[in-house]
Amino acid sequence: MNDLSPSIASATWQDSEMLECVSVVPEMPNTASFSFRAPSGALFAYQPGQFLTLEIPAPGQPGGVVHRTYTISSSPSRPRSITVTAKAQPDSIGTRWMLDNLKPGMRVKALGPAGLFTNDGSAARKFLFISAGSGITPMMSMTTCMWDEGQDLDVVFINCARRPSEIIFRQRLEQMASRTSGLDLKFVVEEPDPYRPWSGYQGQFNQLMLGLMAPDYLEREVYCCGPEPFMQAVRDALAGLGFDMDRYNQESFGAPVETEADQPELDDVIPDDDSKAEIVFSTSGVTAKVAETDTVLGAARASGLNIPSGCTFGVCGTCKIKKTAGEVHMVHNGGISEDDIEAGYILACCSNPIGRVEVEI
Incomplete structure (x- = not known):
């Protein structure tokens, strides 16, 4: 045990020093929060929303180790320890090893902290945090930091999960929200837990939910984290509602970004009023020349055709x-299934033509 008391330590932890695990807290099945200290007593300095890369034993893998990145779920306002919250997927190697083997007293090598996904230094005063699953971790760090610093919170905090029992940090967030009017929690689940009624939002996150949850979303800085299909849906919803995407920030929990050069280009389809498209209503023998911003339904009506x-x-x-x-750009609000989309169906009311499109009307 190190002789230096953390209470008098002044040094900042550097990743040349291994981390010592001090606690493992189960959050939900296959998910736990792992807290670490610096054996030297050094304090941790980082920006809320950044990540650590852990070197994890992996027997059978080249070199016997794997490197995995985890967003820091703790806040830099509590610098004596640092916490990552990890969820094991079916094919997990590193996280599975941590859940099965990592115990207090064990040490691991870590690199970082690093990453650009943070609201630290943002000029915004109103935030909209949107996350899915373990993408909640950077939002927890940022929210806790603002809370600890006594900031006048104005945060709409949206998290999507499969079931209510799988909402990570739910109790801690509710505890904070019960003590301030500035943290507005909104949870969306795909389905309720058996025998436990759910009165909140249910289904896939969409534009309608966004308008109900955060009517002033146009005034907010948006931070989004989750699987890429989820973030794509969020971007489509915001862009379709006229949100200034320069105020949108995202981090994939599968591939956190360390430098500006690594920042991926968001090549989203955004219908352009100046770009022309053509819709062929094959059954009726009618062709309509339209702008990309026109919907298939609007074009049909303008051509004298009836789509119920x-x-x-x-x-x-x-x-x-x-x-x-x-191809069409379709941003729907739950009115069509993935199977129907896969089979080639679209909703005419919310589909914008991209180039030449044929439909059976």
Whole structure:
């Protein structure tokens, strides 16, 4: 045991020193928070939202180790320890080893902290945090840091999970939210837990939910973290509602970014009013020249064709039609299944043509 008391330590931890595990806290099945200290008593300095890379034993792998990155879920306002929260996927190697083997007193090598995904230094005063699954970890770090520093919080905190029992940090977040009006928690689940009623949001995150959860979303700085398909859906929803995407920030928990040069280009399809498209209504023999910002439903009506419709914003599914050629940009709100999309169906009310498109009308 090191003789230097952490209470008088002044040095900042450097990654040349191994980390010592001090606690393992189960969060949910296959998920735990691992807290570490510096054996020297050094303190941790980092920005909320950054990540660590751990060197983890992996028998059978080249070199006997694997390197895995984990977002830091603790806050730099609590510098005596540092915590990562890890969820094991079915094919996990490193995280699986940690869950099965890592115990207090054991030491691991770590690199970092690093990463650009942080609200530290942001000029914004109103934030919208959107996450899915373990993508909640950087949001927890940023929220805790603002809380500890006594900032006047104005955060809408949205997290999506499979079930209510799989919402990581739910109790800790609710505890903070119960003591300030500035932390507005919104949870979305795919399905409720058996025999436990759920009165919150249910389904896939969409534009309608966004408008209900954060009516002033246009005024907020957005931070998003989760699987790429989830972040793509969030970007589509925001862009479709006219959000200034220069105020959108994201981090994939599968591939955190360390430098500006590593920042991926977001090559999202955003319909352009100046770009022309063509819709061929093959059954009717009608062709319409339109802008990309026009919907298939709008083009059909302007051409004197009738496509049955109801809500006109991708919920009811009434306007589902078969697309036989070309591509559309569709941002729906739950009115069509993934199986139907795979089979070539679209919702005419929320589909914008990209180039030449044929539909069976």
